Amino acid sequence: MTGPMTGPVTGPVTSATLAAFSAAWNRHDIDALMDFMSTDCIFQSAAGPDACGSRHVGAQAVRQAFAAVWHAVPDAQWVGGRHFVHGDFGVSQWTFTGTAADGSRIEADGIDVFTFRDGKIHLKNVFRKVRPNLPAPR
Known part of the structure; x- marks a missing residue:
């Protein structure tokens, strides 16, 4: 396993793990994202x-759904991340930006x-407050 800025860490999931995931x-x-996920992972968009x-549901379906985000928004970024973990539960707060x-x-x-289950993300459930599309950059 690799360090907190490049991939998952061993042991229980921490706020540093979620920062590395972000x-x-x-x-x-x-590939790094999927290293954080359990083989039976679930992503709810x-x-x-x-x-x-x-x-x-499942690593292959989640992998495809994750990759589809970058296909739809090639410059996608999640900024201002704040992460919280308590036992097998965690939350990441962020601002999504892109074109x-x-x-x-x-x-x-x-x-x-x-x-979380066994040091991996089992469920990633997303909630967003969407603002109307902003004008294109000039």
């Missing part, structure tokens, strides 16, 4: 047809609610 998102590093958004396919800017505040 850093992997900002690097668009799918902020939007989708169900009350939970879109639900992706949509139509060129408009996206900015949304949100949180990830996590559950």
Whole structure:
């Protein structure tokens, strides 16, 4: 296993683990992200047809859903991260920024609610406060 800025650490999940997970998102590093996830992981996105958004179950489905975020918003970043862990439960707070396919800017505040199992992220459940699209940068 690698250190807190490049990949998961051994032992229980801590706020430093979630900070490293966030850093992997900002690097668009799918392999590092998946190292943090359990093999039977679940990702519940902020939007989708169900009350939970879109639900992706299992490492392969989660990997594809994570990668789709960067496809949709190639300059996606999660800034201002704050992370909290208590036992097998954690929260990351952030501001999502990026550029949509139509060129408009996206900015949304949100949180990830996590559950952990055996030192890995088992569930990543996303909640966002979406603001109207901002004008494209000039």
